[in-house]
Amino acid sequence: MKIFDQHQQDIAEKIESQAEIKQWKDWKWQIRHSIKTIEEFENLTGIHFDATEKEQLERTINRFPLSITPYYLSLINIENFRQDPVYKQAFLDSRELIVSPCEMKDPLAEEHDSPIPGITHRYPDRVLFLVSNVCAMYCRHCTRKRKVGDVDFIPSREQVKKGLDYIRNTPQVRDVLLSGGDPFMLSDDYLDWILTELQAIPHVQVIRIGTRTPVTLPYRITDDLVNMLKKHHPLWINTHFNHPREITASAKEALTKLADAGIPLGNQSVLLADVNDCPRIMKELVQQLVRNRVRPYYIYQCDLSEGLSHFRTPVTKGIEIMESLIGHTSGFAVPTYVIDAPGGGGKIPVMPHYIISWNTNKVILRNYEGVITSYQEPDHYEATICDRDCANCKLELDITGSDEINAVGIEKLLSDYDDTISLIPANNARLKRREGDSDE
Numbered sequence: 170m171k172i173f174d175q176h177q178q179d180i181a182e183k184i185e186s187q188a189e190i191k192q193w194k195d196w197k198w199q200i201r202h203s204i205k206t207i208e209e210f211e212n213l214t215g216i217h218f219d220a221t222e223k224e225q226l227e228r229t230i231n232r233f234p235l236s237i238t239p240y241y242l243s244l245i246n247i248e249n250f251r252q253d254p255v256y257k258q259a260f261l262d263s264r265e266l267i268v269s270p271c272e273m274k275d276p277l278a279e280e281h282d283s284p285i286p287g288i289t290h291r292y293p294d295r296v297l298f299l300v301s302n303v304c305a306m307y308c309r310h311c312t313r314k315r316k317v318g319d320v321d322f323i324p325s326r327e328q329v330k331k332g333l334d335y336i337r338n339t340p341q342v343r344d345v346l347l348s349g350g351d352p353f354m355l356s357d358d359y360l361d362w363i364l365t366e367l368q369a370i371p372h373v374q375v376i377r378i379g380t381r382t383p384v385t386l387p388y389r390i391t392d393d394l395v396n397m398l399k400k401h402h403p404l405w406i407n408t409h410f411n412h413p414r415e416i417t418a419s420a421k422e423a424l425t426k427l428a429d430a431g432i433p434l435g436n437q438s439v440l441l442a443d444v445n446d447c448p449r450i451m452k453e454l455v456q457q458l459v460r461n462r463v464r465p466y467y468i469y470q471c472d473l474s475e476g477l478s479h480f481r482t483p484v485t486k487g488i489e490i491m492e493s494l495i496g497h498t499s500g501f502a503v504p505t506y507v508i509d510a511p512g513g514g515g516k517i518p519v520m521p522h523y524i525i526s527w528n529t530n531k532v533i534l535r536n537y538e539g540v541i542t543s544y545q546e547p548d549h550y551e552a553t554i555c556d557r558d559c560a561n562c563k564l565e566l567d568i569t570g571s572d573e574i575n576a577v578g579i580e581k582l583l584s585d586y587d588d589t590i591s592l593i594p595a596n597n598a599r600l601k602r603r604e605g606d607s608d609e
């Protein structure tokens with residue numbers, strides 16, 4: 170596809186009679202002319218819904234707002250829109266109004282693990298920092314649907330300052346993940362200010378930005394933006410391509426600019442029913458991503474957010490996709506498939522099984538082709554009893570600073586320096602009975 174093809178030209182002229190490529194490629198023009206109503210959508214695409222469907226769509230839009238950039242709209246295959254992966258991610262579906270009993274407003278409990286508004290501090294050494302509540306496009310499968318476009322959630326400069334204070338006062342935070350909304354909906358200057366403040370914090374070692382603009386608004390990646398970002402290395406960017414159809418000439422141009430600026434690029438896809446729940450589509454996607462210097466990072470199982478049941482696949486579909494990727498294509502093209510634990514447990518990786526069996530001297534494995542093989546364990550291996558006295562260890566590891574000493578979770582059970590022999594859920598009934606035991 171050319172950067173400005175006839176179809177895009179037609180849409181541009183319907184929006185503004187004299188529109189030229191200059192305007193089309195101006196991201197602010199794109200935002201100003203984002204499609205926010207069903208009527209605009211009908212006018213620009215020529216797709217028309219009958220009265221019954223329209224009435225359902227109206228009810229949907231009242232609950233979950235619509236916003237599509239003219240650019241992303243131009244990627245819809247109008248002839249076959251009902252099957253179209255771009256249409257399905259961008260346009261209303263009345264099934265969004267169906268809320269199943271397992272679904273939640275905040276399935277990941279981001280607001281529970283939130284020391285102050287806008288910050289989710291779930292993992293020991295990194296935080297999620299929501300600095301914007303708007304996006305170029307409102308993805309229909311958004312996990313933060315509860316917040317998008319809601320004026321109650323606009324992070325004010327005051328709130329962002331408080332977030333920065335929290336990070337400043339929390340020395341274990343070495344990685345800050347800016348998200349939203351989309352941080353690239355902020356102005357260059359405002360984002361520059363946030364990045365400068367973060368960089369000045371000595372314990373912040375890396376900054377990450379999560380943005381879908383390379384997919385939905387690639388013109389946002391301007392030379393000015395990239396020149397500003399370059400000042401803030403080490404800066405990593407994760408984007409969100411879900412389907413090979415989204416990797417257009419414009420998207421490639423945006424990715425090239427970011428990669429040329431030395432920014433490592435990752436991609437987080439969401440596994441979506443009838444959009445990309447297919448091993449061939451996913452393989453094509455990851456291969457096209459690496460060709461554009463984007464490392465596939467995660468495939469997410471679709472969260473239990475309200476109104477997403479029509480997008481959800483069984484977990485087995487994700488495992489099947491991983492089976493079709495691991496070994497079948499370049500290792501660095503294979504993302505990690507994760508389920509973000511409902512209730513706030515964080516991301517849990519899920520994979521097919523490769524270890525089939527083992528004894529004390531052999532591990533039996535199978536590969537992607539179905540070959541079953543054995544790995545001979547070493548005859549002599551002197552197990553080191555580790556008491557975490559790293560200064561006196563034969564391995565040279567000069568750790569300075571405040572690495573936490575205590576192991577967590579299964580790590581604790583494996584360790585020599587912690588006496589824990591089992592992990593027991595809180596309020597375990599058997600242990601409660603013991604408490605009543607007079608012998609104890």
Ligand SMILES: *Cc1c(COP(=O)(O)O)cnc(C)c1O
Binds near residue numbers: 290295
């Ligand atoms: C995903 C996520 C992170 C980052 O996790 P990584 O696995 O390091 O990419 C951090 N905080 C929260 C709350 C997250 O959801």
